[in-house]
Amino acid sequence: MTRRYKELDSLRGIAAIIVLLGHFLALFPILGKKVMYSTFGAYFSILWQGHSAVIIFFVLSGFVLSLPFYKGTEFNYLKYLIKRVCRIYIPYIVILFIAIGIKLGIHSKIGTIPGLVQWGSWNIEVSFNRVMDHILFLREFNPDAFIMVIWSLVHEMRISIVFPLIIFLLLRVNWKVSIGIAMFLSVIGYLLMKNIPSEFNMPVSTNYFITLHYSSMFIIGALLAKNREYLVSKIINLKVKYLLLPLGLLFFSYPRIPFMLLSKLIGEIDYELYLIIIDWYICFGAVLIILSALSSKLFSKLLLIKPVQFIGEISYSLYLVHPIVLLTTVHIFYGKISVPLILLISFIFTMVVSVLCYKFIEIPSIKIGRKLAAENSRGDISLRKKAS
Structure with missing residues (x-):
């Protein structure tokens, strides 16, 4: 049986909280910038580095998904896919329809709020095609319509589908070639992004070119x-x-440190290249953090504190529901109570709803996945044996 690294679950939970804090601060840019550009913000910017948190999600996913393959355990693609779909996709679909229902339910309360960030307006029309885009993940679409964080989930699911093929390749090459493959995918993704512009803003686009780039983060993990x-x-x-x-x-x-240094050395850098550079920079940081979690007894003990572990357990639900709770709360209560109080209420409700979603959506879905996978366990093969 593959060892479960609970420290890494805790890291995922901390990353989810960072994404949440980033969105809470970004909701009203004028207020958020006061915090971000303050003396406090200069020293504690880690608290709202949401994009960095998503990169560590990708590296952690690559790490965790690959472990069974390295143990030489029997592998069945259908079994793997069933578990992955039930672990990630099914809870997402349930929460997606909850979000659509809430949005339709409070439609009359959604109006123009002064100073609100664009994604906070939550006024993109609900349509059949838009809902289907959010279900199928096939075309490029605007994730701001219902749950703006799901752009990363689109890449997670796409990469998960082909991940066994990636591992099949990594088992046959050394670490230098593996890094070369990862960098090659990023370069190809960059060239495609640069020459075939996205309809939506990077890095939250759901196009396939950026999926290529993000697959490199999985490879590093x-x-x-x-x-x-x-x-x-x-x-x-x-x-x-x-x-x-x-x-x-x-x-x-x-x-932004490497971007600022390179800008001084070679001048202006296009946004696509900027994205690639900072993602690899963050990825290296994620590797160091994960290595520290695995090698430092003190850091490991901190990550294994029960409240931190609990946040790790509910991290996926927390990631999915916090935008829904935040936008619902702000559109219902704006103008009636102060913005700081709205944010406090949103945070409390987010934690409560996340626990409920974890217990009544995530856990049942995981159990269904295990049951279905057990019924489809024929035809298992060992990738390690096949690789040799």
């Missing part, structure tokens, strides 16, 4: 999982291990 024991054994007795977390947090918290 899988490569880290493949070499985790070797890396931890080398790091654990070295003093350098104490630098892993601070450096990782630096890369995570200040992703």
